[in-house]
Amino acid sequence: MRRLNSAWGLYCAVCTLIITSVNLYGIEKYLINCNLELLITSEEIMMGEIGIVESRSNKGIVEKYLQSVGLPAGNPYCAAGQYYCFVKATKILNLSNKEIPIPKTGLSRKILSYAKMNGKNVPNNPKRHDLIIWRMRGSSWRGHIERVIETGKAGWVKTVGFNVRLESGEEGVAIKRRNIYHLIGRLEVAGLVGFCGVEYD
Numbered sequence: 599m600r601r602l603n604s605a606w607g608l609y610c611a612v613c614t615l616i617i618t619s620v621n622l623y624g625i626e627k628y629l630i631n632c633n634l635e636l637l638i639t640s641e642e643i644m645m646g647e648i649g650i651v652e653s654r655s656n657k658g659i660v661e662k663y664l665q666s667v668g669l670p671a672g673n674p675y676c677a678a679g680q681y682y683c684f685v686k687a688t689k690i691l692n693l694s695n696k697e698i699p700i701p702k703t704g705l706s707r708k709i710l711s712y713a714k715m716n717g718k719n720v721p722n723n724p725k726r727h728d729l730i731i732w733r734m735r736g737s738s739w740r741g742h743i744e745r746v747i748e749t750g751k752a753g754w755v756k757t758v759g760f761n762v763r764l765e766s767g768e769e770g771v772a773i774k775r776r777n778i779y780h781l782i783g784r785l786e787v788a789g790l791v792g793f794c795g796v797e798y799d
Contacts, residue, residue: 625778627728627790628710628717632699637727637793639687644745644758647679651770656761660770663760669704677706677743679760679771680729699793706731706743713791720792724755724778728792732785742785744774753778 652660661671663678666685684698695702701712710731724730724746734740744757757774764772778787 625722625787625789626714627720627722627724627792628713629720629792629794630699630713630717632793633691633693633697636684636687636691636693636697636699639690640683641727641745641747643686643690644680644683645747647683647760647771648758648773649764649771651764651766651768656769660761664704667702667704673704674761675704676759676761677709678704680709680743680745700729700791705739706741707733707739707788709743709791710789713789717791718794722778722790724749724753724790725792728790730755730757730776730778730790731788732782733788735784735786741788742782744776747773753780 650659652658656664656673656675657671660675660679663675663682664671664673666682667678669675669678681698681700681702684700685695687693688695688697700709703709709729726746726749728746730744730746732742742759742761744759744762746755746757748756750756754775754777757776758771759774760771761769762772762774764770776782778790
């Protein structure tokens with residue numbers, strides 16, 4: 599019986615290692631170029647947005663995110679919020695918008711597609727600053743995006759998300775705890791986008 603328990607323990611440990619190190623879930627990660635100072639400054643701006651609450655469905659103060667990508671009020675703003683932080687950072691650093699590493703879009707899945715076309719494929723372990731892109735099952739364009747601010751074990755991360763539910767039940771900008779191997783409702787992780795210059799050893 600003791601041998602059986604030992605064998606079972608070893609089997610479980612090996613399975614856990616495989617799940618966390620091998621891309622069994624089809625989750626791919628791509629690195630794209632980004633000015634490191636721009637990356638850090640955009641994170642600082644993002645952290646300052648935490649707690650922002652929309653006044654009604656995708657409207658109110660959150661419209662500034664949509665305006666940064668040329669979309670009208672009422673549209674989802676999860677991707678626009680991420681882009682907005684880079685726009686603000688370029689202004690602070692006196693850089694051109696051409697320095698922004700992600701495309702100007704309100705579609706999270708378009709950001710992943712851009713990274714696939716222009717980036718380098720790397721192991722899918724999440725790192726700080728990574729963008730996690732989810733996709734809606736059965737939809738060609740619906741998805742979601744959040745940015746990693748802290749990493750844990752076995753795929754667990756802390757992120758900042760735009761157009762997410764706050765503890766108050768309202769929608770806005772908040773820190774969330776996610777796992778890249780877990781669903782969010784009908785959303786599954788489609789891929790990660792990382793940035794060159796961040797430590798990936």
